[in-house]
Amino acid sequence: MIGRRSHPEASVSTRRAEAFTDGVFAIAATLLVLGLTDQSLGAVRTDDDLVAGLLGLTHPLFSFVISFLILCVMWMTHVRQFEWIVRIDDAGMWINNVRLLLIVLVPFTSSLDTTYSDFLLGRVLLPVNFFLAIVLGWLQWVWAVRSGAIVDLSPADARRLGRASISAVVISGAAMLLSPWLGSIGFVLFALDGPLTRLLRGADAPVSPPVTTPHERGATDGEGEGRG
Numbered sequence: 001m002i003g004r005r006s007h008p009e010a011s012v013s014t015r016r017a018e019a020f021t022d023g024v025f026a027i028a029a030t031l032l033v034l035g036l037t038d039q040s041l042g043a044v045r046t047d048d049d050l051v052a053g054l055l056g057l058t059h060p061l062f063s064f065v066i067s068f069l070i071l072c073v074m075w076m077t078h079v080r081q082f083e084w085i086v087r088i089d090d091a092g093m094w095i096n097n098v099r100l101l102l103i104v105l106v107p108f109t110s111s112l113d114t115t116y117s118d119f120l121l122g123r124v125l126l127p128v129n130f131f132l133a134i135v136l137g138w139l140q141w142v143w144a145v146r147s148g149a150i151v152d153l154s155p156a157d158a159r160r161l162g163r164a165s166i167s168a169v170v171i172s173g174a175a176m177l178l179s180p181w182l183g184s185i186g187f188v189l190f191a192l193d194g195p196l197t198r199l200l201r202g203a204d205a206p207v208s209p210p211v212t213t214p215h216e217r218g219a220t221d222g223e224g225e226g227r228g
Contacts, residue, residue, distance in 0.1 A: 120180055163200045
């Protein structure tokens with residue numbers, strides 16, 4: 001684990017928030033597959049029937065894959081953010097909790113997209129779900145910058161990374177606006193996330209905080225737990 005300097009005004013260690021968040025993302029990503037198992041292949045009596053049934057799962061499979069990949073992108077963003085965030089207070093935890101509430105809804109809204117894509121709400125709710133969750137992820141970084149929870153970045157670099165995170169907000173917003181016509185197909189816009197992120201960041205990403213020695217890391221962890 002990357003060692004962090006102890007923030008002088010830290011309220012609690014970020015380790016438990018990180019572990020809880022990792023667990024929620026892992027469970028949500030795993031539950032997505034239930035949307036596939038709920039699908040019927042119809043009456044299968046021959047190989048041709050099975051092939052036809054599997055081809056009928058094209059949209060459910062696409063919805064599963066794209067939802068899984070976007071959850072992975074959001075988890076990677078979470079990991080990168082907490083390379084820099086050294087403490088978390090009540091406001092930060094509640095922002096994270098509300099975001100996780102939206103994350104655990106993804107398997108449900110994904111199943112709606114799979115089963116009821118012929119209806120407007122069936123197509124729209126999954127993109128809305130992702131958009132709101134991504135906005136909360138961006139707000140978490142805004143909170144971290146304004147609360148002084150980031151100590152290893154200059155204010156200019158912190159703002160640059162904040163601008164870069166707007167990329168996912170813009171793309172998910174566009175996918176949401178297009179969802180009445182395209183449904184989850186609009187998520188292919190996330191292929192533009194990398195170039196748009198680099199454009200908004202304006203320079204190379206800052207390197208990770210320096211790794212501490214085991215002795216320093218143990219001392220830091222002890223201080224963080226004492227405050228918690």
